[in-house]
Amino acid sequence: MNRLIIAVGGGSGSGKTSFLEALQERCLPNELCVLSMDHYYLPRESHAVDKNGVHNFDLPEGVDFEGFRRDLRALKAGEPVNKKEYVFNNPDREPAILTFQPAPVILVEGIFIFHDPDVRELFDLTIFLHARDNLKVIRRIKRDRIERNYPLDDVLYRYENHVYPAYERYIAPYLEDVDIVINNNTHFLNALNVVYGFIKWQSS
Numbered sequence: 001m002n003r004l005i006i007a008v009g010g011g012s013g014s015g016k017t018s019f020l021e022a023l024q025e026r027c028l029p030n031e032l033c034v035l036s037m038d039h040y041y042l043p044r045e046s047h048a049v050d051k052n053g054v055h056n057f058d059l060p061e062g063v064d065f066e067g068f069r070r071d072l073r074a075l076k077a078g079e080p081v082n083k084k085e086y087v088f089n090n091p092d093r094e095p096a097i098l099t100f101q102p103a104p105v106i107l108v109e110g111i112f113i114f115h116d117p118d119v120r121e122l123f124d125l126t127i128f129l130h131a132r133d134n135l136k137v138i139r140r141i142k143r144d145r146i147e148r149n150y151p152l153d154d155v156l157y158r159y160e161n162h163v164y165p166a167y168e169r170y171i172a173p174y175l176e177d178v179d180i181v182i183n184n185n186t187h188f189l190n191a192l193n194v195v196y197g198f199i200k201w202q203s204s
Contacts, residue, residue, distance in 0.1 A: 003076050004202050005106045005122055006195075009113040009174065010129030011167040012058075012159075013136030013143070015184040016109045019129055019192065023107065026196050033075060033103040037110025038086040040064040050161060058111070058158070058166040065116040071100075072122055078102045105199050111166075114174040126178040127195065132185055133164075 010016050020034055040063050047055045047062045056062075071081040081100045087093040114120055131139075140159055144150040175181060182191040 001078065001104065003078070003102060003104060003106055004124045005072065005076060005108065006125045006127065006199075007113050007120075007123040008107065008109040008127045008129060009111065009171065009178070011131075011136055011171050012111055012163050013139035014129040014131045015139070015188060016111075016129050019182070019184070019188055020107055020109055022188075022192055023196060023199070026192075027199060030101075031103060031199065032105050032107055033100055034107045034109070035072070035075065035081075035100055036086075037063060037068060037108065037113055039083050039098070040068045040110075041086055054157070054161075056162045058162040060112045060115045060170055063110075063112055063115075065119060069116070069119050069122070072106070072108065072119070075100060075102045075106050076122065105202055111171055114177070115170055125180070125198070126174075127180045127182060128175055128178040129182050129184050129188070130175065131183070135185060 008016050008020060024032060024034060041057065042062050042064055044055060047057055048059055050056050071083065074081050080102065083098050083100065085095040085098050087095045108123075114126065120126075137159060140163065141152065141155055144155045145152050180191070180195075182188050
């Protein structure tokens with residue numbers, strides 16, 4: 001089987017997770033395999049520390065690209081992949097072992113999904129979720145403050161000192177190189193319909 005790999009990138013708060021969840025809701029379980037680069041973050045102690053002693057989780061050096069590349073090739077070859085769940089460095093959560101089954105279409109997502117050239121060579125279609133900076137800040141606050149119970153000061157500090165600089169340096173430049181740019185300032189319904197139609201055509 002010729003499995004298609006679709007990569008979805010974009011900055012934090014651009015709507016990548018929501019877009020992929022919407023696609024999953026429309027597709028049958030055996031049509032899609034969704035693999036997040038989040039599960040390939042290295043342990044906390046492996047991440048750089050900034051001048052104020054705060055761990056910076058928004059650098060590509062904190063991602064196990066070799067492991068991600070290996071598992072992506074395995075899925076493309078029709079082999080299942082087992083991976084420890086990423087729990088956002090929460091010591092109170094015990095990570096589960098997740099199993100990813102190969103499917104006709106493999107969707108991969110992450111903020112640094114386009115950073116590694118060897119990984120990029122595996123992609124058949126590249127999509128960039130884009131949104132205005134003020135909206136990304138608001139979405140980041142809602143997610144980290146409300147869903148993950150992070151202090152607001154911490155969320156804002158990380159956005160200003162880690163998230164936004166990383167976006168400018170490592171993520172935004174790929175806007176020029178991807179196949180599709182989805183502007184997600186209000187909704188992504190039309191783009192969702194296009195990508196869904198492409199997936200149905202590929203898996204038929």
